[in-house]
Amino acid sequence: MNFELTILGTNAALPIVGRSPSAQVLQIHHHHFLIDCGEGTQLRMLETGVRHNRIIQIFISHLHGDHVFGLIGLLTTWHLSNREAPVDIFAPEGLEEMIGVQLESGHTKLKYPLEFHPIDTKRHALLFENEVAQVFSLPLDHRVPTSGFLFREKQRSDNIIPEKIETYQIPVEQISAIKDGADYILPDGRRIPHQELTVPAPPPRSFAYCADTRYRKELIPLVKGVDLLYHEATFLDDNKDRAHRTYHATARQAATLAKKAGVGQLVLGHFSSRYEKIAPFAEEARKVFPNAIAAEDGTRIEIPAPERGLRE
Numbered sequence: 001m002n003f004e005l006t007i008l009g010t011n012a013a014l015p016i017v018g019r020s021p022s023a024q025v026l027q028i029h030h031h032h033f034l035i036d037c038g039e040g041t042q043l044r045m046l047e048t049g050v051r052h053n054r055i056i057q058i059f060i061s062h063l064h065g066d067h068v069f070g071l072i073g074l075l076t077t078w079h080l081s082n083r084e085a086p087v088d089i090f091a092p093e094g095l096e097e098m099i100g101v102q103l104e105s106g107h108t109k110l111k112y113p114l115e116f117h118p119i120d121t122k123r124h125a126l127l128f129e130n131e132v133a134q135v136f137s138l139p140l141d142h143r144v145p146t147s148g149f150l151f152r153e154k155q156r157s158d159n160i161i162p163e164k165i166e167t168y169q170i171p172v173e174q175i176s177a178i179k180d181g182a183d184y185i186l187p188d189g190r191r192i193p194h195q196e197l198t199v200p201a202p203p204p205r206s207f208a209y210c211a212d213t214r215y216r217k218e219l220i221p222l223v224k225g226v227d228l229l230y231h232e233a234t235f236l237d238d239n240k241d242r243a244h245r246t247y248h249a250t251a252r253q254a255a256t257l258a259k260k261a262g263v264g265q266l267v268l269g270h271f272s273s274r275y276e277k278i279a280p281f282a283e284e285a286r287k288v289f290p291n292a293i294a295a296e297d298g299t300r301i302e303i304p305a306p307e308r309g310l311r312e
């Protein structure tokens with residue numbers, strides 16, 4: 001069961017050759033979630049093989065252009081390709097008007113249902129859930145109302161041990177109840193306990209997206225122990241005053257947050273165009289938190305599930 005992040009854009013503010021503005025796709029099992037949608041997102045999806053038709057939920061952190069200017073293009077492409085599946089957009093207040101003006105100007109009436117869900121950017125709250133995941137808002141500190149996103153995979157049912165089906169001749173229609181915790185009663189009345197028939201499913205995985213924002217210590221308890229943290233690092237530490245003034249963070253600050261929150265892995269992005277090379281971002285971060293990388297456009301990070309859970 002997949003849990004994989006594809007980073008489509010890594011530049012701040014504007015596109016440069018090889019670095020597009022922010023956009024990512026998180027795949028959890030067969031669900032694809034789009035996170036931010038900067039200019040060029042459609043092309044980056046084509047280049048990386050992301051199947052954008054599978055996206056239903058879109059999460060937009062804030063309304064600065066480098067996080068939303070790709071959205072009208074993507075929504076229009078779906079319209080032109082006769083999409084019927086609904087689209088849900090979670091974003092701070094104002095996006096519906098922004099998109100509405102663009103659609104009305106072109107007399108475009110979308111062929112599929114589009115619904116906007118405004119986010120209260122001051123609260124950490126559940127925004128969305130389906131059968132595989134829950135998505136929570138993360139209040140961030142930026143020049144305009146901004147929310148990060150925390151994706152948590154749901155705990156799955158226990159796995160049945162195939163040999164036990166054989167041994168006890170368990171009928172197929174009983175298997176789902178056993179996975180959910182039931183014992184199995186043999187035809188002669190003997191009870192085989194659930195624990196003997198199953199192994200626990202692997203522990204659920206998690207990803208936190210924090211952009212754009214200043215270093216914010218209030219995030220530490222909210223992202224504690226996540227498997228993967230994406231944090232913006234618009235600047236290196238030599239520009240930390242500028243980072244503060246412009247409501248952004250440095251690689252060192254992102255790494256400090258990763259360390260204090262005890263996350264599994266840190267990935268940096270949203271690099272200012274003033275930096276030609278991105279290797280120094282990873283170098284600066286690793287001095288504080290060793291398991292850090294600087295993302296490139298097209299970077300894929302998979303969080304593998306352990307083969308089998310263990311019964312303690």
Ligand SMILES: [Zn+2]
Nearest residue numbers: 062064142212
């Ligand atoms: Zn911004």
